Amino acid sequence: MKSVFKSPLSLTVLASCLLSVGAIAAPANDPATLAQIRDSAMKSDWAYERLADLTDLVGPRLSGSAGAAAAVEQVAAAMRKLGAKVTLQPVKVPHWVRGAETAELVDYNGRPAGITQKIVLTALGGSGATPAAGLTAPVLVVRSLDELKAKAAQVKGSIVLVDVPFDQELADRGHAGAAYGPGAGFRYVGPKMAAELGAAAALVRSVGGANFRIPHTGVTGLVDGARIPAAAITTEDVLLLDRLLARGPVKMHLTLTPQNLPDADSFNVIADWPGSDKADEVVIVSGHLDSWDLGTGAHDDGTGVAGAMGVIETLKKLNLHPRRTIRVIAWMNEENGTRGGKAYFDANKDKLDKHFAAIESDSGGGRPFGFIGSVTPPMVKYFAPLKDALAPIGAGQFERHDIAGAADTSPMERAGVPVFEPMVDSSAYFNYHHTPADTLDKVSPLELKRHVAVMTSLSWFLANMEQPIGRTAHQDSED
Amino acid sequence: MKSVFKSPLSLTVLASCLLSVGAIAAPANDPATLAQIRDSAMKSDWAYERLADLTDLVGPRLSGSAGAAAAVEQVAAAMRKLGAKVTLQPVKVPHWVRGAETAELVDYNGRPAGITQKIVLTALGGSGATPAAGLTAPVLVVRSLDELKAKAAQVKGSIVLVDVPFDQELADRGHAGAAYGPGAGFRYVGPKMAAELGAAAALVRSVGGANFRIPHTGVTGLVDGARIPAAAITTEDVLLLDRLLARGPVKMHLTLTPQNLPDADSFNVIADWPGSDKADEVVIVSGHLDSWDLGTGAHDDGTGVAGAMGVIETLKKLNLHPRRTIRVIAWMNEENGTRGGKAYFDANKDKLDKHFAAIESDSGGGRPFGFIGSVTPPMVKYFAPLKDALAPIGAGQFERHDIAGAADTSPMERAGVPVFEPMVDSSAYFNYHHTPADTLDKVSPLELKRHVAVMTSLSWFLANMEQPIGRTAHQDSED
Numbered sequence A, B: 001m002k003s004v005f006k007s008p009l010s011l012t013v014l015a016s017c018l019l020s021v022g023a024i025a026a027p028a029n030d031p032a033t034l035a036q037i038r039d040s041a042m043k044s045d046w047a048y049e050r051l052a053d054l055t056d057l058v059g060p061r062l063s064g065s066a067g068a069a070a071a072v073e074q075v076a077a078a079m080r081k082l083g084a085k086v087t088l089q090p091v092k093v094p095h096w097v098r099g100a101e102t103a104e105l106v107d108y109n110g111r112p113a114g115i116t117q118k119i120v121l122t123a124l125g126g127s128g129a130t131p132a133a134g135l136t137a138p139v140l141v142v143r144s145l146d147e148l149k150a151k152a153a154q155v156k157g158s159i160v161l162v163d164v165p166f167d168q169e170l171a172d173r174g175h176a177g178a179a180y181g182p183g184a185g186f187r188y189v190g191p192k193m194a195a196e197l198g199a200a201a202a203l204v205r206s207v208g209g210a211n212f213r214i215p216h217t218g219v220t221g222l223v224d225g226a227r228i229p230a231a232a233i234t235t236e237d238v239l240l241l242d243r244l245l246a247r248g249p250v251k252m253h254l255t256l257t258p259q260n261l262p263d264a265d266s267f268n269v270i271a272d273w274p275g276s277d278k279a280d281e282v283v284i285v286s287g288h289l290d291s292w293d294l295g296t297g298a299h300d301d302g303t304g305v306a307g308a309m310g311v312i313e314t315l316k317k318l319n320l321h322p323r324r325t326i327r328v329i330a331w332m333n334e335e336n337g338t339r340g341g342k343a344y345f346d347a348n349k350d351k352l353d354k355h356f357a358a359i360e361s362d363s364g365g366g367r368p369f370g371f372i373g374s375v376t377p378p379m380v381k382y383f384a385p386l387k388d389a390l391a392p393i394g395a396g397q398f399e400r401h402d403i404a405g406a407a408d409t410s411p412m413e414r415a416g417v418p419v420f421e422p423m424v425d426s427s428a429y430f431n432y433h434h435t436p437a438d439t440l441d442k443v444s445p446l447e448l449k450r451h452v453a454v455m456t457s458l459s460w461f462l463a464n465m466e467q468p469i470g471r472t473a474h475q476d477s478e479d
């Protein structure tokens, strides 16, 4: 009995000693700590609660709006409450405010007397305004910028629709970004080109899937002096226009009264979780705090911000401090100017060698499968322990890309900072993206936990790596 | 050579004689004619073209609107062009016109200064108006009419939300009508009850699936003297309200400015394709011509109207004349009053014995599987040849129901006229129904062909039946 009693006690003491020695001697990226981070994130509702605060209490937060200002306060307060060192970095942002937006087809072949057909659309960020009573002009549909140029004579005085369909099949096959890219490009460039050719107004087909006659907004690249009215119309209304144009000429009455106000004062929210022996080096983990004004920006990019905030909550709960400083950033103005990303880059231009890596999540809160990163090829092998740690939640994939970054981290990436992003299922993302339907109910609490697990594990891993993961290959060619 | 030449000629003559004899002697419901009708319908784009005319050229056609008037003219003209005998039956219809409709949450726990949360809603047909500047009141959510009654004290002065979710799973399992029924009932009854209890306004959860933050309108049963503002809010906004109410009291600012105008003059469009030896007996085949004002009423009920119109087009093309008269009716005002159905019933009350049967299609243009009908059980067997004729297009099912009819044929059915309706896949119907997204692109041209095949075959079969299919069992108990 005696020896039986003594033996377990000795084992406990021994185990405790071993653990203690382990905590000091083992590298910080040991599997046990990575597992602890992953499991803690998978148990926490904290990030989802912050996402609910952001979307339910504040709601839409377009740059320059009261919502954006309230979001800055809310996120800063939550980060301070965790004990992070919070800085508000001033950013001057565009201040565009949506007005009335209506459209009707007022003339077409076969139109019964007294009938006008309603068109559902929403102004693009940066759109100019029509007169308060609207304008009436013939509609011209083009399928490409080449066709737009080729039809210059018809463009003058017309309402030009640049009709480039969203490739949902491509999105369903896992290439949502590639599906989104072309339409987003035409949305940015098309209205400016139409304006230069003398168009009365410019329309683009909504860039996104799931057609329930909801328009998808987004930024357009109009400039002062040629700031014509510009809007995204629904897929249904594009198809209606196509059918009516097959019957003959169509005239639209369009009313858009947005305002382009002087630049407003806003902020990037920066919250540091200090490192230990390499505290002067930073690993950024981030999402963008601004959203479009139609929905509440739950997927875009509430999940990115809440996911980044969750990194500090997870580490604090586990009382973990990395070697490098983990810097949470909630960027301002990703949607219509990327002024936050630019301001940070300008302020840190000569400290880029102290930026070990930057993570930004901006592809929505769909199921994460792993992460992508723009490290140099020889570095990929060093991420094996991180992949192993995330594999149990189905997020163990690592894809190296030449360019990995989201918009705000892009200037740093071009200057050689390795950039990371969670790899998520975004096949449904563009159904809701930039629409009134981007709301909290679309975000799965479970996927958000996985998201925090990936963001925290990746941040922690990067902040503790032994190996410098180096400058990316495109530093010289692109900067 | 000679005999070879002679022989086919003789056979041709013989075959021609046999066919000729057959056409006289065989019953009109012979398989060959039924196959000819089915195949002809499956080849024709005519009904889809009429649906395009109705939705693209006219668009929304709420009772009393210019659209409804234009639709009457358009359908009557198309029917006259086919040589049908067209009558416009006068109907006095409610005239309700949508106004401004906006809502914001202006007070809730945790609300940052200067923030209001937008709520997406749409007025219900028959809604009263708020003051032009809106009204502000606390929001009370109830899940049933019993709870509404039980909370009478809180209802007074509140904006009451009757929150009954749409059961999409039930719809997916093939019971879309059963999924729709409860919500539609609460939508009709709830606001009236709330008004009687002194509510400032009444909201209902949108009755329908596919949540893209689009509200689904519909008629509510408010009466003059207690015509409070009433609207359907989106599922997303119900969920937001629920979450904010869990944090504390919520106040909404609501602006709805619809108008209830004096009854307007309108018409049922009635187009007869005359019968032969029993021309005084009629088989009605119909859909409703009015639609809600948000979409273009493609599925609801453009497909019903176009399907019914297609019956005459198919028979004319084949030069077929039935024994009984086939009467196409495009009903007016199904959506908010059923005045067309009632007017027809009142005008034909003493001719019901000459109404052999009535078909109405009003479950959308989804894939048809067959038809349902309220015949007496012993009559089911006589429909075997019709089932056989429709089986090759997958539409050979016949389900006998005690009550089969859609709204407009319901008074006749209650008086004993057997009523039929195509049996269609309506699992997706309530995604679009009563929303801006009910547009032509949602209707499959192929399914509409099947729809016309079912409507024409069924009309033809009924118009030629030997057997009287008799009065239905519920004649005495329900009328």
Ligand SMILES: [Zn+2]
Residues within 6 Å of the ligand: A288, A300, A301, A334, A362
């Ligand atoms: Zn974004």
Ligand SMILES: [Zn+2]
Residues within 6 Å of the ligand: B288, B300, B301, B334, B362
């Ligand atoms: Zn209907």
